[in-house]
Amino acid sequence: MKKFTKYVAAAMALATVISTATACGGTQTENTSDTSSAPETTTTEAPRETVKEDENVNSAVESAVENVSEDYKGIEVNRKLVWMAWNNWCPQENSPEVTMFKSLYGTPTEKPAGFESIPDENVFCGISSPYADRYVDLAKRVQADDSPDVYPFEICYYPYGVYKNLFQPVDDLFNFEADDWADYKEVIDMFEWGGKNYCPIMDLNISSVLWYRKSVVEEAGFDDPWELFEKGEWTWEKFLDMCRKFTDAENKIWAIDGYQMADNLLLTTGTPLVSLEEGKLVSNLYNANVEKALEFITNFDDSKEGLKYPKEIENNWTPSYMQWVNGKTLFFDDGTWRYDEHWYKYKKLKKWDDDEINLVPWPQMDDADAYYQGMKQDAFLLVSGSKNREGYKAWVFSNLISKKDPDIQAAGRQQQKDTYDWTDMLLDRLDTLKDPETFSAVFDFKNGIGPDIADTTKGDCIVEQLTKEPLVNGVSYTQLREANQGQITARIEEMNATVQ
Numbered sequence: 001m002k003k004f005t006k007y008v009a010a011a012m013a014l015a016t017v018i019s020t021a022t023a024c025g026g027t028q029t030e031n032t033s034d035t036s037s038a039p040e041t042t043t044t045e046a047p048r049e050t051v052k053e054d055e056n057v058n059s060a061v062e063s064a065v066e067n068v069s070e071d072y073k074g075i076e077v078n079r080k081l082v083w084m085a086w087n088n089w090c091p092q093e094n095s096p097e098v099t100m101f102k103s104l105y106g107t108p109t110e111k112p113a114g115f116e117s118i119p120d121e122n123v124f125c126g127i128s129s130p131y132a133d134r135y136v137d138l139a140k141r142v143q144a145d146d147s148p149d150v151y152p153f154e155i156c157y158y159p160y161g162v163y164k165n166l167f168q169p170v171d172d173l174f175n176f177e178a179d180d181w182a183d184y185k186e187v188i189d190m191f192e193w194g195g196k197n198y199c200p201i202m203d204l205n206i207s208s209v210l211w212y213r214k215s216v217v218e219e220a221g222f223d224d225p226w227e228l229f230e231k232g233e234w235t236w237e238k239f240l241d242m243c244r245k246f247t248d249a250e251n252k253i254w255a256i257d258g259y260q261m262a263d264n265l266l267l268t269t270g271t272p273l274v275s276l277e278e279g280k281l282v283s284n285l286y287n288a289n290v291e292k293a294l295e296f297i298t299n300f301d302d303s304k305e306g307l308k309y310p311k312e313i314e315n316n317w318t319p320s321y322m323q324w325v326n327g328k329t330l331f332f333d334d335g336t337w338r339y340d341e342h343w344y345k346y347k348k349l350k351k352w353d354d355d356e357i358n359l360v361p362w363p364q365m366d367d368a369d370a371y372y373q374g375m376k377q378d379a380f381l382l383v384s385g386s387k388n389r390e391g392y393k394a395w396v397f398s399n400l401i402s403k404k405d406p407d408i409q410a411a412g413r414q415q416q417k418d419t420y421d422w423t424d425m426l427l428d429r430l431d432t433l434k435d436p437e438t439f440s441a442v443f444d445f446k447n448g449i450g451p452d453i454a455d456t457t458k459g460d461c462i463v464e465q466l467t468k469e470p471l472v473n474g475v476s477y478t479q480l481r482e483a484n485q486g487q488i489t490a491r492i493e494e495m496n497a498t499v500q
Contacts (some may be wrong), residue, residue, distance in 0.1 A: 194499025
């Protein structure tokens, strides 16, 4: 396995391509405040289609259970697990992981107070919160001794969530020296905070890709980006050249749209703004790679070449999916879940061929010593005050076993093809992108120093401004750094002092 880079960087998202989440039945909602102010790292889309019960999945799980190590058996789970997330996101009861849970541990019968209406056959009870309020709502529950059990890991709030006592370590629940953790043990160690483990990472996936349409690339006369990637020729220079040639701002044709362009480009340098090393946060604000990336990204701003879709002007800060669907945007930067939520629906509506929708990773930095890429980690956090530690442990084991079993993965793959019309071409490419040999994984903890460090005139966390302003307003990164580094450094020192 390729050695992971020591730097650790930010991936926004929460869903793997093999999506196992949707709305929970009987979901509680903490509040119903308007979510229109949710940041660019999320959408408030309707839930994905529900994955139906699948005999192939059931059969694969049954076969896997016969060979499960005794270390994973004997856990008694009597109480249904309380899951908390946002916008009605919750594990699907027919997913391979939940099916594995039921096969190994049975379906818990006890229903926590307030969840009496949950169907008897469910493993999970769901608490939903608007995206913008999710951690405020979680803190209220922890403080009121009404904690959920499981919360999906988000690097954008780590280790700040631990610093605020929202999550507890899990070293006493899992032996991370065991063989089944070997593939990601190095990454698990990279996420240690103060010498303790909070993140039982079970899988890594690329955090964001560049979506493109085959016919649009061909009509523009470009080489296919994926083919360039396979040949080792997909570089910043090639990417920028395509973007320049495609853009025609006068006719509202732009090269790229999406959520986290500057952040994802930065990670291809191998250097995040803030890393986590030996259990403490480290600032990389003065690193030459950071300066290079954020100077490069200013080419896309209106004040220079105007290569990006100006969502702040055209669409109230919201990306335009239809712009991409209609061939007016060359690349769309987003996670793999965008296919589940949008692309496959347009594929059916437009009657596109199976090879029309394509994806490629962010390009490699010219003259880089390795191919770095921001990666997303799959893990679940144990909430402070949880009353179902055994249930949490069983859920993590169910995921770990399912992700390692080839027959379950094959059945889950077919389930995704049947539900969301994924193609073998796209799924094969995603297998390549998540292979540890393909990239040196990078993670950024810049948002993990806390959202309360903010410019009150803008409402943006200042570490967000460091990457956002060069892209949106063409502002010099070095100018922004000098204005804000003191506050960032002070917070890092404050947090590190708690784990001396």
